[in-house]
Amino acid sequence: MSDVRAMLACLANEEVARLFASLVLANGPEQSLSPARKEKAMKSLVQSGLITTDDSAAGRLNVVEIRAALAALRSATSDGASPWLDENGRIKRFPRRPAERAEFLEEIGVQAVRAHERISESELNDRLASLTDDIPTLRRYLVVHGVLDRSVDGSSYWRAATAERGESGSSDRRGV
Known part of the structure; x- marks a missing residue:
């Protein structure tokens, strides 16, 4: 987003x-x-x-992006704190409940990659670095949970298409 x-x-x-x-x-x-x-x-x-x-x-x-940005603001708790982020906005832990984890990862994916944007692995890593020191794990979670899709060789990433978002695209979730 x-x-x-x-x-x-x-x-x-x-x-x-x-x-x-x-x-x-x-x-x-x-x-x-x-x-x-x-x-x-x-x-x-x-x-x-x-x-x-x-x-x-x-x-x-x-x-689409403006509405997503506003939705993310609305979803923040009233004091702006997230139980999953530290005081610097970095991930301190992932939600255990599948629905909460999916929502959390979706928010991260929307922040990291704009709709219809295709970026390199190194650019994605740069964007995720502000959120975590364990970039490979976060990148893998985003792909495995269907938030991001990637090319077969892992050289490029984009937001996954879902029926809920009304976007189209292909998927290749063979790991990260």
Whole structure:
């Protein structure tokens, strides 16, 4: 899932926010930005999860990621603490109950990999490093529990498609 802080940081940057507004309002890219600044702002918007691009390279509002970010905020306990995370937001233990474990891993997967994003194993490892020192175990749990799919050779990862999310995709859960 996209980080809500990154979304808000994009909107707090005047140049990036202008580009975002022009994309959302379908008026085309902001004309007052140089091509280099426009490209940098576009990259920030895509990385934050606020917009998504397709083959046309035109951006559109990424409602799925924004809703996922808001859902994650709502699912946090009232004091923001999780029984599974330490005070630094790192995993201290995994839930024992299967339903709780599945929900916890789904939240991690959504944070680590955006919808329709395919990333390398090393990039996934970098993203998971902020959550745990035992990256291989967490990566394996995400694949085995159907949160992430991976290529046969383990070189790339993406969010698993499920009927509940209404996404499509293939699956190869042969271990990590």
